[in-house]
Structures are given as C-alpha cells and as structure tokens.
Amino acid sequence: MIKITFPDGAVREFEKGIAALDIAKGISSGLAKKLLAAEVNGEVVDLTRPIETDAALNLLSWDDKGGQSTFWHSSAHLMAEAIEALYPGTKFGIGPAIESPKGFYYDIELPEGQKISTEDLPKIEKKMKELASKQNDFVRKEVSKADAVAYFKEKDDQYKLDLLEGLEDGEITFYTQGDFTDLCRGPHIPNTNKIQAIKLLNVAGAYWKGDENNQMMTRIYGVSFPKKDQLAHHLEMLEEAKKRDHRKLGAQLGIFMFSEKVGAGLPIWLPHGTALRTILEDFLKKEQLKQGYTPVITPHVGKKDLYVTSGHYEKYGEDSFQPIETPRENEEFFLKPMNCPHHCEVFAHMPRSFRDLPVRIAEFGTVYRYEQSGELHGLTRVRSFTVDDAHIFCTPDQLKEEFIDVLELIKMVISKLGFKDFTAQVSLRDPANKEKYIGSDENWDKAERMIQEAAAEVGLETVVETGEAAFYGPKLDFMIKDALGRSWQLGTVQVDYNLPERFELEYVGSDGQKHRPVMIHRAPFGSMERFIGVLIEHCAGNFPLWLAPEQVRVLPVAEKFLDYAKEVSKILKINDIRSTVDTRYERIGKLIRDAETQKVPFMLIVGEKEQEAETVNVRQHGKGDLGTISTTEFVEQIHKELQDN
RNA sequence: GCCAGUGUAGCUCAGUUGGCCAGAGCAGCUGAUUUGUAAUCAGCGGGUCGGGGGUUCGAAUCCCUCCACUGGCUCCA
Incomplete structure (x- = not known):
C-alpha cells in the first residue's frame, strides 16, 4: 500500500x-x-x-495550467498524426504547447516539393477532428536508445535523430495514438476524444532549434479546447485584439505613419500622436523635476571613440547602422544606439563631490538601432525610438534609496495610465557562469539583494529570472498586463557597474579620496513608441480625457451657428481644453458619427437654443446625450474631471 | 537576414483558365439642401494595378528581381 x-x-x-x-x-x-x-x-x-x-x-x-499544457501538447501530436496521414513522409521536429499565443505548434519538414499554406489548414483541421473521433488512447512506452534510433532511421527523420543524440538510454519514451508514434517525454491526456474543438491558426517558418544557420522548417500554429464554446470565446478575443491593433488604430486616429521613402521602421508622428506624446512627456518631465532630475539634451550622433570606450562598439558595432564618415578628415560617427555614453560624459565634465550625488541626468533621447528587416513591427519594434531615459550616478550607499524612488516613480506612472495589473521581473546573473559578467562578486551580490529588497519594500510582486541579467548589472523590468490580459515588458531599471568603470567616472568622497559612482539606468515608459503602441491597444484608442489629442469637438447644427461654435471653442481653448470645430456643412448626424468614430471624448452640439442661452449640448463618446449646460459650467466640469484624474 | 503570404484610387475591397477604354463604396472637389444626436442628394476629378526587367500579338493576371507590409524564426522530444 x-x-x-x-x-x-x-x-x-x-x-x-x-x-x-x-x-x-x-x-x-x-x-x-x-x-x-x-x-x-x-x-x-x-x-x-x-x-x-x-x-x-x-x-x-482544464482549470489548471498543467492540464491545459498537457492538452495542447497532445493536440500537437494529433496534428502530427493528421499531417502524417495527409502528407506521408513528413519529418517532425518539435511540437510543444505554448503560453503565448495560447495553444501549440509543430515544426515539420514536408516531403520534397510539397508545401503547406494557410489554405491547407482547414483540411488538416478536418483530418484532426476525424482522428480525434476515433477515441484513441495515448499509449506510453519506454524504449531503448538503440530501438528509438532504429525507428527514426527507418523513417529517415534526422530531426528526431538529432534530438535522440542528446538523450540517455533509459530515459527515452515513445507515445502512440492511433497510427502515430512520436519520441516524447510526455505527459499526455488519456484519449484523443477530449479534444473537441480545434482551430489551426497560421503557418510560419522556423529554424531548427531557432538557429538561423540551421534548416528552415515549417511551423504550424493551432489552438484547441475540450469544449466548442471555449474555442468560440477564444476566437472572439483574437478578433478583439485585431480590432485594437495599434497599427490600425494609429493610422485611423492620425497618430503615426510610416513612409517607404523615409524608411522602414522609422515612425513619423502625426499631429494627434505628437499631441499625445507631448502630453505624456510633459507629465513625466514635471514629475522628474519634482524628484530632482536634471534634464539635458545631447546630440543624435557620437564619435566612434565614444562607443569604443563604452564597449558598445565591440559588442554591437557589426550589428548596428554603419558609421557616418566626414568627407575630409574621415572621422567616424555613429547614430547613437543609447544615451548612456553621452550622459557619462555629462557627469564627467566637471569634478563631482559626494555632496553633489546623486546626479540624475534625464533626457527624452532618440536612439537608432538596426533591426533586421523582418523583425520590424508597428511601433513596438522600430529602428528609431525615443527613450524616456535617465541615468542616476550615486554612491554605493545611496543605491537602494535611489532604486526605491525609481520604482515608486514607475509604479505611479503605470497606474496613472490605467494599467492595473503589473509585476516586476528581476533578472539576476547566472551563478554557474560568473565570468560572463563584469564587476566584482561582492557588488553583484549586494546589488541583487538590494533589488529584491527594494521591490519588496515598495510592494511589488516579483518573478526572479536567474541568468537573465545584462552583463553589466542586474535589472528589474516591469511586466504589464493590458485590458486583454496580454503581458508587455515596459519600464526598466538597471544597475550598471560597467560604464562608470569604462568612463573612469569618479567623485571625491568625504575622505578626500576619489571613488567610483554606481549608475542606474531607468526608463518608466521604456520607449515612447512602444509604450504608446501598448497604450493604444490597452484603451482601444479611447484615451482618457487628459491624454486625448482632441478633447472636445464643437458641432454646429447649421451653418448659421458656426460663429457661435467657434466662440465656444475659443472659450475652451482659453481654458486649456483641446478643442476643434467641425466647420463642414453637413447634417448633424454626420458630424456626430465622424466624431464618434474618431473617438473624441466630448461633442458639443450647438444650435439656436444654445446660442440664445449661451449653453452647449453635451454628448459624450460612447455614452450619448448628457443634456444642456452653460459653457462655463462645461468648462468647470472638464477641469474637475482633469483634476480628479 | 530567412520561410510563407500580401501589395489594384487617400481608405476598405472587387476584377486572375492572359483579351474591348480597370470597377465599387467611403473620403476629396463642385453644386443643391440650412438640417437637432452615428452616414442628405447629384455631378466631377482621381489609379506608372508596389518599382524594375522578361515571356506574349496582347500582362493587374504568367516568370525573374528589388522594395514595403503581414504571420513567424527552440515557451526544447
């Protein structure tokens, strides 16, 4: 027993x-x-x-994570079974369950001359359903390495053979369902009949083991559920995400654009986007001034030597935009890929005393990084972006306090923007590979401990990732969940022992001796581009009033009330409310419709009644008619709403 | 960069076994309508069919090449 x-x-x-x-x-x-x-x-x-x-x-x-992943992993096997039935001779790579996007995939190599595209997915899906209805058990079998190798030699599947090479005799298992047998550690669900709803989503290329020197395989993504209505709900969520896509909304709302002529991955901010970004920047600048940051402005390029000193040239030189050369002296300049080297020079330009520290140098600095053409994506992966950057130079003793202040600032910024759910990811060094990192053991230990204590003190829920630290110091990233439950990495705080060393930064201590400061890199938004991209999707383009590029649109009921509409708009502008007038001679229904689709928070409808009584009829986006009030009263209400925020 | 797919008017999209002057809706312009809470009516203009090259009597349609965009490129059997 x-x-x-x-x-x-x-x-x-x-x-x-x-x-x-x-x-x-x-x-x-x-x-x-x-x-x-x-x-x-x-x-x-x-x-x-x-x-x-x-x-x-x-x-x-199904309610447990482990249940779901087992279910999806089994679904991947079912898909492989279907593919093998439809395309005999296919070779199989790996087929795991995945978290994001939810579901599973299988990497395959089709027989010579055959290929699969999106149109073939329904066919495979149908086959999967047919096989699922056969109610086959998943059967586990322990196999010797020799037998396993023989089996896949017979199938001529070099991928499975490659995997087998890394496995020890005695730990190898096969799983079989129906006519399909796969090398697999398991576990699996008991029977294919649990898989009631299946949707294959897309086809993509993927390198074997993710290495671009390896063979390119075909990857098929899918998702499955025990119940049909769960699938329907999941597909609805995907639809909703599509509707909120910042690339679509960004164009629709006049926030940003790309131009083939300007270049791929180089976002251009349109008037509405510029307004939005300026508001966000001003908000943070104001906060930072309160907290003792000193703003600076540095150039968009720097001499090669700057990056040789910082070490970035050695690490990224080959993979960044190539240098700009001056015509006569042949000096080489790089577009700046980060602001820290410039800021180190700012710190170094005058002698610093311990009394001056911490020095907090802030800049909304635009940086340029080469990304492979295929990796560009809307505003979230670009070649030029602006970091809400600051570098804090402090004594080792001040590190923790500074770190805590930064965490509080970022927390405040995130919640102010309507994100409710966030956690901190703490990235530490890999203790097995200490030589990969720069800086003393002692400093690392101290910093790693400090970060975790600081996160605890400000009440952040943390996830620790060992081995994810940068080579120059440990870091803490904010992982933020948006309205659809998707996770994004935005704000970041990093400790850096490397740059102060390389730039030979120093300050004079109370002992009259020279000491090396510690540096904190931090960016609450991360990058303005990425942050605004996420923000657009989070609020589906319905920005909170204080961020809306156009807060109020005044709509005259007929042309003869246009002057009154302009008068109202002028009063709003004088009172710092962003307002426009729709001067087109169209029916009021049309004006309202356009303002609604453009997600303007408030519409003021004015006609004869309003003109005579000096009132406005208020309509709120998505809510409808709120009634008529005096213009001054409306101004007060808006001010109150902005205050309360 | 690599794999797969897409590219037709400012936007959304029709048009592909190669064949008369390439279409629609919205937007734009002009005119009429002077209007009360999500699209007034009529007329007009607008496209090197992503760029270049090729095949053909003939190309938006077939082939090559370049560009841009979309989905991806180990969440290990």
Missing part, C-alpha cells in the same frame, strides 16, 4: 501501482471525466501512470 496526500491535506491509502485516473474514478466518475493529467510530487504525469511510492497528488483539469 502507498499513502496519497491530496491538496487539501487529506491522506488515503491505495494499492501500490494505482493510476491517478483510478483514484479519481473512485472519488466520482464526473471528476474522472474532466481530468487531463495528474501532478505527482510536483511533476505533471499521465493520468494512467502507475504511482509506485507515497506521493502528493494533484488532479489536473
């Missing part, structure tokens, strides 16, 4: 070798039906795997 401990702490005895599924059946057949996998002593395994020792057991259904 073995002892099984359930999540609620209950302990019961079962016969040795019993499967989780049988235990569940003993509890209730309804429960057993819902289950997808089991977690035995923290490891996700097949429901049918015999349990041989005392164990903690957690039964996994």
